[in-house]
Amino acid sequence: MTGRPVLQVTDLSKSFGGIRAVDTVSFRLQENEILGVIGPNGSGKTTLANLITRFVRPSAGSVHFMGRPIHHLPAHKIVRLGIARTFQMVRPFYRLPAYKNMIVSLYSPRVTGFLGGRCGNRSAVALDLLEEVGFERDARVAYQDAGGLPQGYLKRLELAKAIALRPRLIILDELFSGLSLAEVTSLTPIIEKLRQQGKAIIMIEHRLKELFKIADRVIVMDNGRKIADGRCPAVMADQTVQNAYLGADCESLPRPGNGISDD
């Protein structure tokens, strides 16, 4: 793969009291690349996302985005540079229709900057984006209050809010959790399309089988440390990775020959 470098994380660390939630983690990511971040519960995956997006201040280490250091910047400036994320726990404005939930993204300085003086009809933009992530326009689901929407739509709404920011890097924190296999299968081509548009994508996931179908590479976290980094089947064959999952969810570990090819 020969994309331009997008993200470089170097020796990134975060301690909460005595807990080293993220411990000297380094990796790189380039455009058109989907990187899976996996590991047992509490291994530091969400903290890693929080550090890159600066929701949490690093204890040490650096993050470079498009070649410039960003670890000292506040979260809103990082969004403005082109990093968007979704959250594990979705918290929409429950009393607003789904399309109006898009407003925070669509009025952000980054999007306003793209639109220039022509701010146009943001409701129409919101409806288009929601259609892109699977809100059927005919069913008028986009007009329903977010509070009445099932989890599958709330996850799509979360994704649409991130896409609205026209990011170069999107971090998806457990986008697939709580979704049926059919829902995950319908989201996969949407993520694939984002990659084809040149975006770099980080997917924090517990749904390994589904993740491995689209991720180019995975890093494995355990106790805050990165214990493996590579292509999916090879990484899962690693004894250290299998040991990390033992007692956690070892049975669900996809292995080569279990629908995962090394192509």
Ligand SMILES: Nc1ncnc2c1ncn2[C@@H]1O[C@H](COP(=O)(O)OP(=O)(O)OP(=O)(O)O)[C@@H](O)[C@H]1O
């Ligand atoms: N704000 C915080 N204050 C104190 N400890 C925290 C905080 N955030 C995370 N931790 C701790 O850091 C460690 C890593 O947590 P993190 O949520 O990053 O793991 P995770 O891999 O995302 O877990 P999961 O898969 O369950 O979401 C855990 O021990 C967690 O309790």
